[in-house]
Amino acid sequence: xxxxxxxxxxxxxxxxxxxxxxxxxxxxxxxxxxxxxxxxxxxxxxxxxxxxxxxxxxxxxxxxxxxxxxxxxxxxxxxxxxxxxxxxxxxxxxxxxxxxxxxxxxxxxxxxxxxxxxxxxxxxxxxxxxxxxxxxxxxxxxxxxxxxxxxxxxxxxxxxxxxxxxxxxxxxxxxxxxxxxxxxxxxxxxxxxxxxxxxxxxxxxxxxxxxxxxxxxxxxxxxxxxxxxxxxxxxxxxxxxxxxxxxxxxxxxxxxxxxxxxxxxxxxxxxxxxxxxxxxxxxxxxxxxxxxxxxxxxxxxxxxxxxxxxxxxxxxx
Numbered sequence: 001x002x003x004x005x006x007x008x009x010x011x012x013x014x015x016x017x018x019x020x021x022x023x024x025x026x027x028x029x030x031x032x033x034x035x036x037x038x039x040x041x042x043x044x045x046x047x048x049x050x051x052x053x054x055x056x057x058x059x060x061x062x063x064x065x066x067x068x069x070x071x072x073x074x075x076x077x078x079x080x081x082x083x084x085x086x087x088x089x090x091x092x093x094x095x096x097x098x099x100x101x102x103x104x105x106x107x108x109x110x111x112x113x114x115x116x117x118x119x120x121x122x123x124x125x126x127x128x129x130x131x132x133x134x135x136x137x138x139x140x141x142x143x144x145x146x147x148x149x150x151x152x153x154x155x156x157x158x159x160x161x162x163x164x165x166x167x168x169x170x171x172x173x174x175x176x177x178x179x180x181x182x183x184x185x186x187x188x189x190x191x192x193x194x195x196x197x198x199x200x201x202x203x204x205x206x207x208x209x210x211x212x213x214x215x216x217x218x219x220x221x222x223x224x225x226x227x228x229x230x231x232x233x234x235x236x237x238x239x240x241x242x243x244x245x246x247x248x249x250x251x252x253x254x255x256x257x258x259x260x261x262x263x264x265x266x267x268x269x270x271x272x273x274x275x276x277x278x279x280x281x282x283x284x285x286x287x288x289x290x291x292x293x294x295x296x297x298x299x300x301x302x303x304x305x306x307x308x309x310x311x312x313x314x315x316x317x
Contacts, residue, residue: 032060032061076102096174142177
């Protein structure tokens with residue numbers, strides 16, 4: 001009886017031991033099971049030495065031999081650094097704060113390359129910024145942000161390669177000159193705006209005067225052209241009238257010539273012409289010698305006319 005009870009107790013103890021060992025084995029195996037999420041990576045060490053880098057998925061580590069040295073996110077990160085005092089080439093001290101966008105591309109180098117990567121990037125950014133801005137004057141610094149950003153990104157990207165970091169973009173967030181410089185810049189900008197306003201106003205007045213002058217000139221040209229056309233038309237009309245009058249006179253002379261006028265008719269026409277001359281405003285009239293005996297001729301013609309009208313008396317025998 002005692003023997004059977006001892007045997008039963010030994011079996012129970014053995015069963016419990018195996019159960020504990022099984023649970024312990026499951027726990028140990030579970031502790032070595034690692035699940036890596038998307039955009040993450042884990043650096044694995046074996047006995048204190050780098051062994052491998054595991055990425056997205058399920059991985060089994062050897063318990064007590066392998067361990068996770070670092071869990072690293074591969075997402076792009078943003079580091080907003082505090083303003084840094086920077087002195088320009090023309091000895092102006094200003095405050096500039098920068099924003100750096102970086103991404104871890106090699107987890108091994110990131111884990112073993114530098115002790116504090118973010119602090120290292122910040123210090124490297126500050127020194128690089130001082131070197132670049134120190135070779136530029138104030139006005140150039142304010143107007144060359146893109147150039148400064150590009151130079152800093154190139155320098156930081158090369159310097160962080162041994163740390164497994166890629167710098168994607170660097171931005172100058174704020175550039176704050178001293179207060180007196182800001183006031184001087186505001187006055188300069190105000191003066192520049194006033195100058196531009198004055199130039200625009202002068203240009204407007206100049207343009208308006210030019211338009212008025214052009215309008216007046218075009219008006220004068222049109223008026224002169226109208227007067228010219230009127231004179232041309234009047235001259236043309238006078239020309240046509242003179243031509244018509246001359247043609248009429250020529251026709252009349254032709255008809256008179258064809259009719260073979262007598263000497264008395266010609267003398268009468270000369271008399272009528274002399275009468276027309278006498279009706280004018282001339283104070284002196286010179287009578288040609290050919291018509292000095294005009295009165296006697298006219299009297300003779302009158303007698304002839306009367307004789308023609310009086311019937312001839314018949315003499316009675």
